[in-house]
C-alpha cells in the first residue's frame with residue numbers, strides 16, 4: 001500500500017469515527033429530550049382543572065385536547081375589558097411544554113387569571129367528550145349552577161395572612177362571589193394588645209368552589225390564601241370515624257351495620273381475649 005492510499009484510509013476512518021460520535025451524541029441528546037418531554041406528560045398534583053372536570057385519571061383519558069373550553073372562556077362576553085374594549089386573557093390555558101401540566105390539557109392559575117364563575121359556565125357545555133361533565137354543575141331545576149363548581153379549595157396561610165397579625169384586611173372576603181358562605185370573617189380578641197380585634201378569614205369547604213378570586217385579590221407579595229386541589233388540601237379521617245351529629249354519617253353506619261355484622265353478633269360469639277388477640281375481626 002502506497003503512502004497516499006494509507007493517508008486516504010486513515011482520513012476515512014477518522015470521518016467514520018467522527019460520524020459515529022456525532023450520531024451517538026445526537027442519540028443521547030434525543031434520549032434526554034424525550035425524558036424531559038415524558039416528565040412533562042404527567043401533571044403536577046397541584047394542577048387546577050376547569051370547572052366540572054372529571055377526576056384526574058378519567059379526565060386525562062377523556063380530554064382530547066381540542067381547546068374548545070379555553071376558547072369559550074376567552075370568547076365569553078364578560079371577558080371584554082370595559083375600559084379598553086379588548087379581550088382579556090382567558091382563565092383556561094392549554095398546557096405547553098414549559099408548564100408543569102400534561103401538554104395540551106386545560107388548566108388555570110388563579111393568581112394569574114382566576115375563574116369568574118360565569119353564570120352560564122360557557123366552558124363546560126362545549127366540551128365534546130364529557131371530560132367536563134355538565135351534570136356536575138347542573139342543579140335539581142336542570143339549570144347550570146356555578147355554585148356547584150369544585151375546582152379546588154382555598155387555604156389560608158395563617159402566618160402570612162396579615163389579618164392574623166391584627167392588620168385590617170378583607171380583600172379576599174370581598175372578592176369572593178360567595179361572600180359569607182364560602183368565606184366568612186371570624187371575630188377574635190387580640191390578646192397581645194388587649195384593645196384590638198382580629199377579623200380572620202375562614203374558608204368553608206362545603207361552599208368554596210376553588211375559583212381563586214380570593215387568591216387573585218390577596219394583597220401579600222405571595223398570596224396568603226391560595227387554591228389547592230381538594231385531594232391535596234383535605235384530609236381523610238377514614239370510614240370508621242363517625243360524627244354523631246351528622247345525619248348522613250348516621251345513615252351510613254346504619255346501612256353498614258345492616259349489611260355487615262351487628263355488635264351483638266360480635267359480643268355473643270367471642271371472648272374479650274379473642275377480640276384483643278385477633279385483630280382480623282376488625283377487617284371482616
Ligand code: SF4
Pocket residue numbers: 050051072073074076091092114115116117118121122123124
Ligand atoms: S366559568 Fe371560569 S373557566 Fe369557565 S368560562 Fe367562566 S371564567 Fe372561564
Ligand code: SF4
Pocket residue numbers: 062063064065066067068069070105106126127128129130131132
Ligand atoms: S373542551 Fe373538553 S376535550 Fe376539549 S380540551 Fe377542553 S376539556 Fe379537553
Ligand code: SF4
Pocket residue numbers: 153154175176177178179182183203207208209210211212213214215227
Ligand atoms: S376560592 Fe376563594 S373566592 Fe372562590 S369561592 Fe372559595 S373562598 Fe370564595
